[in-house]
Amino acid sequence: xxxxxxxxxxxxxxxxxxxxxxxxxxxxxxxxxxxxxxxxxxxxxxxxxxxxxxxxxxxxxxxxxxxxxxxxxxxxxxxxxxxxxxxxxxxxxxxxxxxxxxxxxxxxxxxxxxxxxxxxxxxxxxxxxxxxxxxxxxxxxxxxxxxxxxxxxxxxxxxx
Numbered sequence: 001x002x003x004x005x006x007x008x009x010x011x012x013x014x015x016x017x018x019x020x021x022x023x024x025x026x027x028x029x030x031x032x033x034x035x036x037x038x039x040x041x042x043x044x045x046x047x048x049x050x051x052x053x054x055x056x057x058x059x060x061x062x063x064x065x066x067x068x069x070x071x072x073x074x075x076x077x078x079x080x081x082x083x084x085x086x087x088x089x090x091x092x093x094x095x096x097x098x099x100x101x102x103x104x105x106x107x108x109x110x111x112x113x114x115x116x117x118x119x120x121x122x123x124x125x126x127x128x129x130x131x132x133x134x135x136x137x138x139x140x141x142x143x144x145x146x147x148x149x150x151x152x153x154x155x156x157x158x159x160x
Contacts, residue, residue, distance in 0.1 A: 015157055
């Protein structure tokens, strides 16, 4: 962990706690790093409910209810899939806010349409808000994943 990520996670926690809300995360390419970042903060059990690490397409379907047709048509790394991951995390948790992440951290797996560094996000709340975005992050695998975790947490703050 680094200090900037710790500070960001603490800000997310303070914002959630002020609203008496819980957060859940649904992660693919970050492999639970969002969960690690938020649980590094003392007292996070007051505002972090759970995390879903759904690395494979089957896990996305079984754990989060992502539709097979969505995966076939858009792929795992798509805003459509990230939105379904987020909505599934809402259904399968006690959280009022969720973040979902799916991407290609590399160094392999990229395509001309979805190069390494492509990461899709979705943020949702129990009151019906649902946002998604796609980014292309530079750097190696660790850089892409770190930037994705940072963006995920910044998106939670923006959502709140």
